[in-house]
Amino acid sequence: MYEFHPYFTHDGSVGLYSPEFNDIYHSTTGALTEAYEKFVYPSNIDYLIQSKQEIKVLDICYGIGYNTKSFLNYIFEKFSKKIYPYTKHYAPIHTNKNNKSTNNYSPIYTDKNNENNRVNIDSIYANNNSTTAEDEKNNGAIYSNNVFPKVSVTALDNDENLFYLSPFIKTGEKNFRKFNIDIPCDKVQKYLADSQKSEIIKIDDLINYYIYSQIIKKSPEIYQNSEIVEILNTKNLSSFFDQNIRGISKIYQNWKTNYSPLESFICYLHNIYYHHVSLSYKKGLKGSIFDNIYFDFKCEDARKSIQESSDIYNLIFLDAFTPSKCPCLWSFEFFKLLFDHLEQDGMILTYSSSASVRSAMIEAGFYIGNIFCQRENKFIGTVAVKNKSLIKYPLSEFDLGLLKTRAGIFYRDENLTAQNEAIIAARNLEVKNSTRQSSSEYKKLYHASS
Ligand SMILES: C[S@@+](CC[C@H](N)C(=O)[O-])C[C@H]1O[C@@H](n2cnc3c(N)ncnc32)[C@H](O)[C@@H]1O
Known part of the structure; x- marks a missing residue:
């Protein structure tokens, strides 16, 4: 049951x-x-x-x-x-005093001569090379200056x-x-x-x-x-x-x-x-x-679905159980796979701030940063990106140092098919045989010297 x-x-x-x-x-x-x-x-x-x-x-x-x-x-x-009602012929009014477009789409200007202060959408699009009335019909409703994506x-x-x-x-x-x-x-x-x-x-x-x-x-x-x-x-x-x-x-x-x-x-x-x-x-x-x-x-297993897909994403939400319980979705190989499925200006978001996850992300080619929560005034997760300029809250010197300790040894899943237990056992062995500093030793020394 x-x-x-x-x-x-x-x-x-x-x-x-x-x-x-x-x-x-x-x-x-x-x-x-x-x-x-x-x-x-x-x-x-x-x-x-x-x-x-x-x-x-x-x-x-x-x-x-x-x-x-x-x-x-x-x-x-x-x-x-x-949003305003959209019909085939009419769009809502947005007065743009500065006559400036803030994005790729042309704004819709008030036409004072038009009865009911409405604007004929076909005439707007006739002067606009980037978007046509046909596009508008296909792509969606109007939001401020934007077309609904x-x-x-x-x-x-x-x-x-x-x-x-x-x-x-x-x-x-x-x-x-x-x-x-x-x-x-x-x-x-x-x-x-x-x-x-x-x-x-x-x-x-x-x-x-x-x-x-x-x-x-x-x-x-x-x-x-x-x-x-x-x-x-x-x-x-x-x-x-x-x-x-x-x-x-x-x-x-x-x-x-x-x-x-x-x-x-x-x-x-x-x-x-x-x-x-x-x-x-x-x-x-x-x-x-x-x-x-x-x-x-x-x-099905997310590893399988992503391997079988050729889609590239703007955003990837990664909300797996913690790495120590579900390492198959936090391994170096899994992040490499995600790298191939992320747009150049895309972003992976996750709640995990684990050193092993962060070092796997870096090894896979990402730049990483913190997720900041205003309500709690603290960092609550990690973003991974290909374009460094998207990082708003970079990792501190302390965080970066932590990645070099044993805590930063990442999970491996070479063929993206291993069981969680096997992935955990292999990492435990690697941690045991590692000559890296332990994270507790690192923290003690770091705080003593600062
Ligand atoms: C922390 S919960 C996610 C919560 C979810 N985001 C929500 O809004 O309810 C983790 C989820 O991972 C799923 N899961 C565990 N292993 C998985 C795998 N290998 N592939 C895909 N999903 C998996 C579980 O079924 C569970 O729903």
């Missing part, structure tokens, strides 16, 4: 405990907060929105999808604040049940404390008792609907999966699932009995995009953003 142990974290989002690893999947402060602070905010996302026509994201270790959802939610919120997310995880459950997971809950369940994990209890709380963030429902529709499209057999059905119907777990999306899923299941799979799928999509999306005008506007978002997923 599949074990699924959810609990509410400090920001009201659901965290998971893994009995297999006796570890938690999500951070102390909150699953969503972590996703924003470690993956979305430091990702240079605003620059990407301004400068790219397509943003390609690889989410390694998707789990229940917080990193992908937060990334999409950020873009979603950003655009929905500024195409966003493609590829999500990888080897646990298919988590994928299928991910759209059902509640992503923000005000009264979450009363739902805590008793699980045998001291860490979780400690975190829940901690007085520090974070702000409640909520992912827009439409993102869950969208991900759900993409999962169904690719894996309609989700409803034959008895484990999923059982988990979704377990009474004491229901507080962790969004009732709206469960309702949609039930409607879809019932349709299945009356229509062919294709007919029911069309009905299903209709329901999502036309009923829910048109619930309000605001939501309707947000819904149009999905025309430019592509979500694909693979339920």
Whole structure:
């Protein structure tokens, strides 16, 4: 029987405990907060929105999808604040007094002679070589001076049940404390008792609907999966699932009995995009953003999926279990593989600051830097880039010295097929036989001399 142990974290989002690893999947402060602070905010996302026509994201270790959802939610919120109705002929007004374009796309100027103060989009594009009205139709909605970029997310995880459950997971809950369940994990209890709380963030429902529709499209057999059905119907777990999306899923299941799979799928999509999306005008506007978002997923070992792909990404989120538990996704060879799949101005983001991970990244050819968290005023992870100028918080002299100690000996996985246990055993042996200084010795000497 599949074990699924959810609990509410400090920001009201659901965290998971893994009995297999006796570890938690999500951070102390909150699953969503972590996703924003470690993956979305430091990702240079605003620059990407301004400068790219397509943003390609690889989410390694998707789990229940917080990193992908937060990334999409950020873009979603950003655009929905500024987005205006777009029809074939008219665009909204943006007065640009200085007549300056801040990016590749031409701004849209107010046409005072035009009735209703609206601008004919075809005339704008007639004078604009970089983007045509046809492009606009294909590429998306208008945000300030920008065209909404195409966003493609590829999500990888080897646990298919988590994928299928991910759209059902509640992503923000005000009264979450009363739902805590008793699980045998001291860490979780400690975190829940901690007085520090974070702000409640909520992912827009439409993102869950969208991900759900993409999962169904690719894996309609989700409803034959008895484990999923059982988990979704377990009474004491229901507080962790969004009732709206469960309702949609039930409607879809019932349709299945009356229509062919294709007919029911069309009905299903209709329901999502036309009923829910048109619930309000605001939501309707947000819904149009999905025309430019592509979500694909693979339920298998991430090493295999990436080796078989030729895609190059702007952003790679690496959210594997800690290196000492899942070294196969932190090895030198794995980072070499990621190097080949990252754009020249792309970025890998991870919560890990481990010396072994950082030295593997450097050995694979990356420049590395810290991820800084303003809320906590401390470094909370690592970025790896090919273009050094993207590093905002370089490593300190102390951090660099640490990489040369035994702690900086990296994991190896020559053929990218080894088991975690074998990778750990090989590194332990290398550490044991190493003549390098130990990290504790290094720290003592460093602090004594400074
Ligand atoms: C810390 S959790 C990730 C949490 C996730 N980002 C989220 O938002 O829920 C680590 C994930 O790594 C996955 N995993 C472990 N080994 C893997 C592998 N070799 N390939 C792909 N995924 C793996 C687990 O199934 C688990 O979901």
